[in-house]
Amino acid sequence: MNKRTTISASDEIIFNLKVLAKGKEIVRRKLAATAAKLAVTAKKLAIIAEKKEGVRRKLAITAKEKEIVRRELVMTAEKLAATAEKLAATAKEKESVRRRKLAATAEKLAATAEKLAATAREKESVRRKLAVTAAKLAATAEEKENVRRKLAVIAGELAVTAREKETVRRKLVVTAEKLKGSYETLEKKVLERTKDLEMARAKEEAVLLSIGDGLIVTDEKGGIILINKTAEKLFGVKSKEVLGKLFSEVVILVDEKGVSIPPEKHPIRMALGAGATTVAGSIYYYSRKDKTKFPMAITATPVILGGKVIGTIKVFRDITYEREIDKAKTEFVSLASHQLRTPLSTVNWYAEMLLEGDVGELNEKQKKYLGEAYRSNQRMVELVNALLDVSSLELGTFMIEPEPTDIIKLAQSVIDEQKPQIDTKKIIFSFSSGKNISLMQADPKHLRIIVQNILSNAIKYTPPGGKIRLSISLMNKNNILLKIYDTGYGIPKNQQDKIFTKLFRADNVRDKNTDGTGLGLYIVKSIVENSGGKVWFKSGGGRNKCTTFYVELPFVEVKKSEKGRSIPGRKEDTK
Amino acid sequence: MKTQKTILVIEDEKSLRSAIVDILRLKNFLTLEARNGKEGLELAFSKHPGLILLDIIMPEMDGITALNKIREDAWGKKVPIIMLTNLSETKEHPIDDAVTHYLIKSDWKLHDIVKEIEEILEIQNLEAAADKLVAIADRPTRNTK
Numbered sequence: 001m002n003k004r005t006t007i008s009a010s011d012e013i014i015f016n017l018k019v020l021a022k023g024k025e026i027v028r029r030k031l032a033a034t035a036a037k038l039a040v041t042a043k044k045l046a047i048i049a050e051k052k053e054g055v056r057r058k059l060a061i062t063a064k065e066k067e068i069v070r071r072e073l074v075m076t077a078e079k080l081a082a083t084a085e086k087l088a089a090t091a092k093e094k095e096s097v098r099r100r101k102l103a104a105t106a107e108k109l110a111a112t113a114e115k116l117a118a119t120a121r122e123k124e125s126v127r128r129k130l131a132v133t134a135a136k137l138a139a140t141a142e143e144k145e146n147v148r149r150k151l152a153v154i155a156g157e158l159a160v161t162a163r164e165k166e167t168v169r170r171k172l173v174v175t176a177e178k179l180k181g182s183y184e185t186l187e188k189k190v191l192e193r194t195k196d197l198e199m200a201r202a203k204e205e206a207v208l209l210s211i212g213d214g215l216i217v218t219d220e221k222g223g224i225i226l227i228n229k230t231a232e233k234l235f236g237v238k239s240k241e242v243l244g245k246l247f248s249e250v251v252i253l254v255d256e257k258g259v260s261i262p263p264e265k266h267p268i269r270m271a272l273g274a275g276a277t278t279v280a281g282s283i284y285y286y287s288r289k290d291k292t293k294f295p296m297a298i299t300a301t302p303v304i305l306g307g308k309v310i311g312t313i314k315v316f317r318d319i320t321y322e323r324e325i326d327k328a329k330t331e332f333v334s335l336a337s338h339q340l341r342t343p344l345s346t347v348n349w350y351a352e353m354l355l356e357g358d359v360g361e362l363n364e365k366q367k368k369y370l371g372e373a374y375r376s377n378q379r380m381v382e383l384v385n386a387l388l389d390v391s392s393l394e395l396g397t398f399m400i401e402p403e404p405t406d407i408i409k410l411a412q413s414v415i416d417e418q419k420p421q422i423d424t425k426k427i428i429f430s431f432s433s434g435k436n437i438s439l440m441q442a443d444p445k446h447l448r449i450i451v452q453n454i455l456s457n458a459i460k461y462t463p464p465g466g467k468i469r470l471s472i473s474l475m476n477k478n479n480i481l482l483k484i485y486d487t488g489y490g491i492p493k494n495q496q497d498k499i500f501t502k503l504f505r506a507d508n509v510r511d512k513n514t515d516g517t518g519l520g521l522y523i524v525k526s527i528v529e530n531s532g533g534k535v536w537f538k539s540g541g542g543r544n545k546c547t548t549f550y551v552e553l554p555f556v557e558v559k560k561s562e563k564g565r566s567i568p569g570r571k572e573d574t575k
Numbered sequence: 576m577k578t579q580k581t582i583l584v585i586e587d588e589k590s591l592r593s594a595i596v597d598i599l600r601l602k603n604f605l606t607l608e609a610r611n612g613k614e615g616l617e618l619a620f621s622k623h624p625g626l627i628l629l630d631i632i633m634p635e636m637d638g639i640t641a642l643n644k645i646r647e648d649a650w651g652k653k654v655p656i657i658m659l660t661n662l663s664e665t666k667e668h669p670i671d672d673a674v675t676h677y678l679i680k681s682d683w684k685l686h687d688i689v690k691e692i693e694e695i696l697e698i699q700n701l702e703a704a705a706d707k708l709v710a711i712a713d714r715p716t717r718n719t720k
Contacts, residue, residue, distance in 0.1 A: 338632070341680065342661055342681075346591055346594065349594040353594065353597070353685060381681045384681070
C-alpha cells in the first residue's frame with residue numbers, strides 16, 4: 001500500500017516531471033519570448049520540488065495507518081508482488097536515477113530559475129530602463145508632439161500663406177496674361193498711332209506744301225527750314241537750293257522803285273525782333289533773277305514756343321492781280337470824276353455868266369438863288385477834286401513837281417481865299433512866320449492842298465468868335481513846321497486814331513457841319529508822307545477843346561541859280 | 576486900234592463850247608469852233624488862229640495827238656495853245672511842255688480864262704513888237720527908208 005502510494009506518487013511525479021520536462025521544452029522554446037512566465041514557472045517548480053519532499057515524508061508517516069487497507073489488498077498485492085518486486089527493484093533503481101536526475105534537474109532548474117530570475121531581474125532592469133527610456137521617449141515624443149503641433153500650426157500657416165501665395169500667383173498669372181494682352185494691344189495701337197501720326201504729319205506737310213500762297217518757315221536766325229511749292233514758283237527757286245540758307249539771301253525785296261530793302265527792314269526781321277507782333281499787309285516787291293518784279297503782300301509771324309521766338313512763318317501772296325483790280329478801280333474813279341466835272345463845268349460857267357451880268361442884269365432875288373446853285377456846284381467840284389486827289393494818291397500817279405516856292409506867300413494866298421469865311425464867323429485870326437524863310441523846293445500845288453485843308457478845317461470846326469492861329473517857322477536847317485491852332489470843337493479822344501482815315505468824320509462835327517467829305521486829312525497825310533514829312537495833332541479834352549495840327553516838311557533851300565524856273569502865269573493850281 | 580484876234584475852240588461838249596464861244600464873242604474875239612481834234616487840226620492849218628483852246632478827251636482825235644501835230648507844223652510851233660480840260664494832271668497825263676497853259680475847266684471861271692487869253696496875247700504882241708524893233712535895229716542903215 002505504501003508502495004502503491006509511493007508508486008502513484010512517483011508516477012505523478014514522473015508525470016509531473018514529464019510535464020515539467022515538456023513544459024521546460026516549451027518553456028525553453030518560449031523562454032526567449034516570455035521571460036516573465038519562465039521566472040514564474042521556475043519558482044513554481046522550486047516550490048513543487050519542496051512540496052514533493054514534504055509529501056513524501058508525510059506518506060512514510062501514514063504508511064502504518066494504511067496497513068489495513070494494504071492487507072485487504074494483499075491478494076492483489078501478492079499478485080502484484082512479483083511485479084512489485086520487480087518493479088520495486090526497477091523503481092529503486094529508477095528512484096535513485098530519478099532522484100539523481102531530479103536532483104540534477106532540480107539543481108539545474110534551480111540554476112535555471114536563478115538564471116531566469118537573474119535574467120528576469122536584468123530584464124526587469126532592462127524593462128525599467130526601457131520604461132525610463134519609454135518615459136523619456138514619451139517625453140521626447142511629447143516635446144516632439146509639441147514641436148510637431150507647432151510645426152503643424154506653422155505648416156498650417158504656411159499652407160495658408162502658400163494658398164494665398166498661390167492665389168496671388170494665379171492672380172499674377174492672370175494679370176500677366178492680361179498685361180501681355182494689353183501690351184500687345186498697346187503695341188498694336190502704338191504702331192497704328194505711329195502710322196496715323198506719320199500719315200497726319202505727311203498730310204500736314206502736304207497741306208503746308210500745297211497752300212496756294214507762298215509759305216516760308218525759318219528758324220530763329222532766319223534760316224529757311226521749309227518752303228512750299230507756291231513759294232518755290234513765286235521766287236523761282238528750288239526747295240533743295242534754299243533750305244538752310246538765310247531768308248534775306250534768297251528773297252531780295254525791293255521797293256516800288258526797285259531799290260532793295262535792307263534786311264533789317266524785312267518783315268521777317270521785324271517779326272523776329274518784335275516778338276509777338278505780326279507784320280502784315282505791307283506791299284513789297286520781289287525782284288526775280290531776270291530783274292522783273294512783282295508786288296507782294298507778306299505776313300510774317302513769329303513762332304513762339306514757351307515764350308521764346310523760335311522762328312517765323314511768312315506767307316507771301318503775289319498781289320499783281322489785286323493791284324490791277326485796285327488800279328482799275330482807281331482808274332474808274334478817275335474817269336468817273338472826270339465825267340462828273342464836265343456837267344459841273346457847264347453849270348459853273350453858265351451860272352457865272354448870268355451872275356456876272358454878261359447877258360443882262362439880274363435882280364437881287366435872282367442873284368441870290370443863282371448864287372446858292374453856284375455855291376452848291378462849287379462844293380460838288382471840291383468833292384470831285386478830293387476824290388480825284390485820293391485816287392491819284394492811291395494809284396501813285398500823283399505828280400510831284402518841286403519848284404522854288406515861297407511858302408509864306410502861298411499860305412497868305414490861301415488865307416486870302418478863305419478870308420470871307422473867317423470874317424463871316426467873326427473868327428479872330430492871326431498868322432505869323434519866321435523871317436528867315438527863303439524859297440524852298442516844293443510842289444506848290446501840294447503845299448496849297450495841305451494849307452488849304454488844315455486851315456479850312458480849323459475854320460469849319462471853330463464856333464463863331466473863336467480863335468485861329470497859323471504859324472510857319474523853321475524847326476532846324478532841314479525842316480519847316482506849320483502849326484494851326486484853333487479853339488474849336490476838338491476831336492473826341494476815342495476817335496483820334498481814326499482822324500486820318502479815308503472818309504472818316506468825327507461824331508462831334510457831323511451834325512455841326514454837313515459839307516465835309518472825310519477826305520481832307522487823308523489827302524493831307526498822304527501828301528505829307530509822300531513828301532517825307534509828318535503830320536500830327538494835339539486835341540485837348542475838357543471845356544476848351546483846342547486843337548493844334550502840326551505839319552513837318554523837309555525844307556530844301558533853293559540855291560540862287562535855280563530860281564526863276566517857273567513858267568510865268570502858270571496858274572493851274574489856282575482856284 | 577487892236578486887230579480882232581481869232582480863237583479856235585476845239586471842244587466836243589456842245590454846251591461848254593457854246594459857253595466859251597459866247598463869252599469870247601462878248602469880249603470881242605473872233606471864234607472858230609471844232610468838235611474834235613481832227614476838225615480842229617484842219618481849221619488850225621487853214622485859218623491860222625491867234626490862239627487855240629484845246630480839250631483832251633474827244634472823239635476822232637484826242638487833244639494830245641492834235642497838239643503834237645500842230646507843233647510839228649512851222650506855223651503851229653509858235654501858236655499859243657491852252658489845254659482846257661477836266662482831266663487832272665497825273666503821271667500818266669503829264670502837262671506837255673508844248674502847251675502854254677493847262678487849265679482845269681471845273682476849277683476855272685470863264686472870265687478868268689478870258690483874262691488868261693488876253694494876257695497871253697498881249698505878251699505875244701509885245702514879243703512881236705520887240706522882235707520888230709530888233710529887226711529894225713538890226714537892218715543895215717542903207718536899207719533904211
